[in-house]
Amino acid sequence: MALKRVPGNIEDEPSTEPRRDPFAEAKEQVLASVKNATPQQHEAENMQRFAGFGIGIATLLSENVLCHPFIVFRRQCQVHQQAYRYHLQPFSVVQVIVNLQRHQGSFTMWKGIGSSFVVQGLTLGTEAVISEVTPLCKEVTRFSTLKEVAGHLALKALSIAVTMPFYSASLVESVQSDIASERPGVFDCIKEGLCRLVGWGTPQTTRLLPMYALLLPTVSHGLVKYIFTSAIQYLVQVVFHEAQKLRHQVEEDGNPPPPCSMMEAYFPELLASFLGSLFADVTLYPFETILVRLHIQGTRTIIDNIDYGYSVVPISTRYEGFSDCFRSVVKDEGMLGLYKGFGALILQYAIHAAILKLTHVIYTRLIEDLLVVSKKKEEE
Numbered sequence: 001m002a003l004k005r006v007p008g009n010i011e012d013e014p015s016t017e018p019r020r021d022p023f024a025e026a027k028e029q030v031l032a033s034v035k036n037a038t039p040q041q042h043e044a045e046n047m048q049r050f051a052g053f054g055i056g057i058a059t060l061l062s063e064n065v066l067c068h069p070f071i072v073f074r075r076q077c078q079v080h081q082q083a084y085r086y087h088l089q090p091f092s093v094v095q096v097i098v099n100l101q102r103h104q105g106s107f108t109m110w111k112g113i114g115s116s117f118v119v120q121g122l123t124l125g126t127e128a129v130i131s132e133v134t135p136l137c138k139e140v141t142r143f144s145t146l147k148e149v150a151g152h153l154a155l156k157a158l159s160i161a162v163t164m165p166f167y168s169a170s171l172v173e174s175v176q177s178d179i180a181s182e183r184p185g186v187f188d189c190i191k192e193g194l195c196r197l198v199g200w201g202t203p204q205t206t207r208l209l210p211m212y213a214l215l216l217p218t219v220s221h222g223l224v225k226y227i228f229t230s231a232i233q234y235l236v237q238v239v240f241h242e243a244q245k246l247r248h249q250v251e252e253d254g255n256p257p258p259p260c261s262m263m264e265a266y267f268p269e270l271l272a273s274f275l276g277s278l279f280a281d282v283t284l285y286p287f288e289t290i291l292v293r294l295h296i297q298g299t300r301t302i303i304d305n306i307d308y309g310y311s312v313v314p315i316s317t318r319y320e321g322f323s324d325c326f327r328s329v330v331k332d333e334g335m336l337g338l339y340k341g342f343g344a345l346i347l348q349y350a351i352h353a354a355i356l357k358l359t360h361v362i363y364t365r366l367i368e369d370l371l372v373v374s375k376k377k378e379e380e
Helices: 022-035 039-066 068-079 091-104 113-133 146-175 188-198 211-247 262-283 285-296 322-333 335-339 342-379
Strands: 302-304 312-314
Touching: 039 068, 039 113, 039 342, 068 091, 068 146, 068 285, 068 302, 068 342, 091 342, 113 146, 113 188, 146 188, 146 211, 146 285, 211 262, 211 285, 262 285, 262 342, 285 322, 285 335, 322 335
Parallel strands: none
Antiparallel strands: 302 312
């Protein structure tokens, strides 16, 4: 017969034995599983890591290298106020790009790619410095408070404002024609951005808008784009997470769900990033058209003639601000004038989607071949 313990008895006193750390136990379990893994399991894990690395590299290349020509082309379309071909569909874009590369060289559509990487690096560095010297959060999660989210958005706004002069210089490098100007160096956008900020060495024309006049629309565009992108990413990841929970539900006998593969871990995040960027770029395309024109105005930039791709044209506008630019574009070019070069955006995301799909197919094929080889080794 079992004895009942009386409250207050000495047996109720806390045990003097040291409590096991749950993190240490989890670490020991992981080490034990790795130690007891078979060579086939090690090979599968290495293949998973290789696939994850390949997925990340493919996405990086598609976003920053392979899609850059279409970013350049659409920006040239956006700033060319006298163009009569709007390139709203992708079929007219390809022929003009081929003509430009035929007459100016194979790398003419990759102009400004170095400065774009520099601006991205400056943005990341600025965010890191601001988050270190201020209480503003660099990253937020779904468990973050409203105060932390507001601080995070304030950090994003500050980083956009700090890097705005360099972003403006990078825009000029990406749209100016190689025929009418010398190819700039990788870090020339830093020098040009500082000169634009303080007013040294820049063309002093009445059409050049000061930086403070561009501050509000630039920060507003960057913040709204970030909010749209993050919201779509969160919704897509929630949908994928719920779908995986339904697919890997715990069985009635209490067995744990199988571990997620590298594709299940990485691909939903990549697809969410793709859909978020696509939604933001499509929704804010008219906003971006006006913003690019304001940044280019007064810089005496000469761009390629994107009607046929055989000549160059100067940019000469006299917009007084964001609202004046919007009214002028709608009045002189129509509402579709805000969507000039939209076909290049379609091609940009079509190539990005094709790379994601190709990566998914290659990964699936590699895993299938690996499973076949593993089964043959087990049978032997």
